[in-house]
Amino acid sequence: MVHAVVSRGGRTDLAGPVLAQVRAPTLQIVGARDPVVLELNERSCHALRCEQRLDVVAGATHLFEEPGTLEEVARLAGDWFETHLQGGRQQAR
Template sequence: MENTPVRVPAGGVMLDGDLGNPAGARGVVVFAHGSGSSRFSRRNRHVASILQARGLATLLVDLLTVEEEAVDLRTAEVRFDIDLLARRVVGIVDWLGGETVTAGLGIGIFGASTGAAAALVAAAERPEAVKAVVSRGGRPDLAGGALPQVKAPTLLIVGGADTLVIDLNQQAFEDLRCERQIVIVPRATHLFEEPGALDQVADLAGHWFEAHMAPGERRMARAS
């Protein structure tokens, strides 16, 4: 399906995004991209298309402005500003709640790399709006003190060959107090570029979002 370009006010700036909204959508998933990525990420667009086919709306959005991206390309410093990224994600969540086409839909966040930390901080700050979080090769450990405050069921997906990130995800898993699960995709590297690896990520994410994003649903948090 075609995505609709949108402009999202968040954290005092306007962010560019692409909203895919299938008929009868049962929820909307925000993509919080990671280091050096954007809404044009081939991997995130692939996952988004699969989620749309499952009846979930998706919002692929740039968390940085064009000017910030230019600075980040030179210094790589903005992508690790978790507070800034989280404020942007919170703004996006608030915007979705006020838009006619998405108001009333449960919101999920799909975070990659540092975007996973921003997703978890935003989930901690908007516990009633954010129904589920999925991290792909993420750095949830960078969410720090926000981790025990997260209420949204959280799925951590890590590549089996991404050993350092596995350790960091296991540390974050111990700090989470919500319903949570960690899945290791065998032989997959950090970007899940191996044949079938990204499809496996999309399938895991789709099942997780479908299980936790029914409109108006609020499940009791439990550890798994």
């Protein structure tokens, strides 16, 4: 079972109609200077029926090579997983 998803600069739109079947909380992270993928991920937001969020990293392009941008991605992803996986850890105890 998938408990949380993070997509970094991914093409979630390629999942097409299956996006509506996703149940795991989903975070999409896109660079502000990647307008094509940003628009595609915004469309995916409308198709997802689960808890979800789209975070845009200022100054980042597709590969997040700009100083500090990959660190921001790591922070966002870590926070997302900490929030959504914490309940699973507590249940496993």
